[in-house]
Every structure is written in structure tokens, then in C-alpha cells.
Amino acid sequence: EAGVTQFPSHSVIEKGQTVTLRCDPISGHDNLYWYRRVMGKEIKFLLHFVKESKQDESGMPNNRFLAERTGGTYSTLKVQPAELEDSGVYFCASSQLAGVGGNEQFFGPGTRLTVL
Amino acid sequence: AQSVAQPEDQVNVAEGNPLTVKCTYSVSGNPYLFWYVQYPNRGLQFLLKYITGDNLVKGSYGFEAEFNKSQTSFHLKKPSALVSDSALYFCAVRSAGTALIFGKGTTLSVSS
Numbered sequence: 131e132a133g134v135t136q137f138p139s140h141s142v143i144e145k146g147q148t149v150t151l152r153c154d155p156i157s158g159h160d161n162l163y164w165y166r167r168v169m170g171k172e173i174k175f176l177l178h179f180v181k182e183s184k185q186d187e188s189g190m191p192n193n194r195f196l197a198e199r200t201g202g203t204y205s206t207l208k209v210q211p212a213e214l215e216d217s218g219v220y221f222c223a224s225s226q227l228a229g230v231g232g233n234e235q236f237f238g239p240g241t242r243l244t245v246l
Numbered sequence: 247a248q249s250v251a252q253p254e255d256q257v258n259v260a261e262g263n264p265l266t267v268k269c270t271y272s273v274s275g276n277p278y279l280f281w282y283v284q285y286p287n288r289g290l291q292f293l294l295k296y297i298t299g300d301n302l303v304k305g306s307y308g309f310e311a312e313f314n315k316s317q318t319s320f321h322l323k324k325p326s327a328l329v330s331d332s333a334l335y336f337c338a339v340r341s342a343g344t345a346l347i348f349g350k351g352t353t354l355s356v357s358s
Binding site: 133134136161163165170171172173174175178185186189221223225234235236237238239240 | 250280282287288289290291292295336338344345346347348349350351
């Protein structure tokens with residue numbers, strides 16, 4: 131079974147440009163999460179989808195970030211316009227059984243975003 | 247507010263020696279606790295979790311962790327370290343809601 135995949139693995143953009151990150155969860159996983167790790171700091175939650183619906187987007191830093199999950203399969207996270215502080219590694223994770231607190235999340239390899 | 251603390255940025259051990267990576271947490275309600283490991287250029291990999299029951303949980307690659315409610319700790323342990331265990335380790339907690347709250351991570355370096 132394929133794991134969580136993310137594309138691209140690296141992205142280097144100029145401040146003010148737009149970048150779109152993609153996550154393909156494990157097939158059949160209803161829950162999809164986005165997290166971000168800024169260099170040397172904690173991995174922080176951004177948002178959570180259950181199927182195509184946003185369950186919790188309390189971690190989204192501001193309205194320059196837009197996440198979608200059309201059809202409840204893959205998800206995209208768009209940053210527009212990108213700022214220097216958006217640099218970091220963006221992780222996607224998925225899990226089965228919505229609402230089960232103890233269920234582990236499976237993480238993708240991350241997308242390393244560098245904004246110059 | 248929920249939080250996780252990993253007090254050591256780096257832990258150094260010699261191969262064959264026991265290792266401990268520390269984690270303490272603060273949550274309201276019953277905690278669900280997790281350890282993840284990240285190898286270079288790889289994603290986070292699930293190691294083990296505590297949900298309920300036996301305070302000592304066993305996970306992948308010979309790792310185990312002990313849940314201590316009175317000390318609000320969930321330290322990761324391994325009786326005999328391998329060089330291949332060198333990686334970045336994250337402790338995480340979940341209580342209300344489904345988002346994981348992570349610590350800052352601890353780099354484990356095992357020397358031969």
C-alpha cells in the first residue's frame with residue numbers, strides 16, 4: 131500500500147509569488163491534516179479535513195493560505211502571496227476513522243518551502 | 247493550553263548503551279501520546295502510542311515508552327542503542343480535537 135505522498139519535495143520561490151503544495155493521502159483515509167515546521171521549532175497544526183470538509187482550520191496563519199480537498203481525495207495548500215516567514219517544511223498526514231482520538235496519523239515526506 | 251516539552255535538543259549515546267529521550271506534556275483530559283521519528287530526508291514515521299491500559303508500551307525497532315500520569319511524562323527508551331537509531335524524535339499529544347501537538351524534537355546521535 132502506498133503511503134502519503136507530497137509534491138513537490140522542494141520549492142524555492144521569491145517573496146510575493148504563489149506556490150501550491152499537493153498531498154495525496156493513503157487511499158481510504160478520510161482524515162487529512164496539514165502541519166508546518168519552521169526551522170528548529172515545533173511542528174504546528176494548520177488544518178484538518180474530514181473527507182472534503184474542513185473540520186478544523188484553527189492553525190491556518192492567515193488568509194494568504196488556502197487549502198482545498200476537492201472530492202475528498204488529494205488536497206492542495208496554496209500560499210498567495212508568499213512571505214519570508216512562510217519558509218519551512220509542510221507535512222501532510224492522513225488517518226482512518228474520523229473522530230477516533232487514539233488513531234495514529236501517517237505522515238508524508240514533507241515539502242520544503244523556501245521563500246527568498 | 248495543551249503543550250509538549252522535549253527538554254533536550256540533543257541526546258548522545260554510545261552504541262549498545264541504553265537510551266532515553268524525554269517528553270513531558272500538559273493537557274486537559276485524558277492524553278493520547280505518540281512518538282514519531284524522522285530520518286534524514288524522510289517523513290515522520292510512527293513509533294508507538296499510549297491510549298490506555300498498560301503504562302509501558304512497546305513499539306517499532308525495539309523502542310518502548312513509559313506513561314507516567316503523576317509526572318505527566320512519556321519518555322522514549324531503548325535498552326541497547328544502534329547507530330541506525332540516529333534520527334530526530336518527536337513526542338506528540340492529542341486530547342480534545344484530533345490535531346497533534348508536537349514537541350520541538352530531540353536529535354538522537356548514536357556513536358559506534
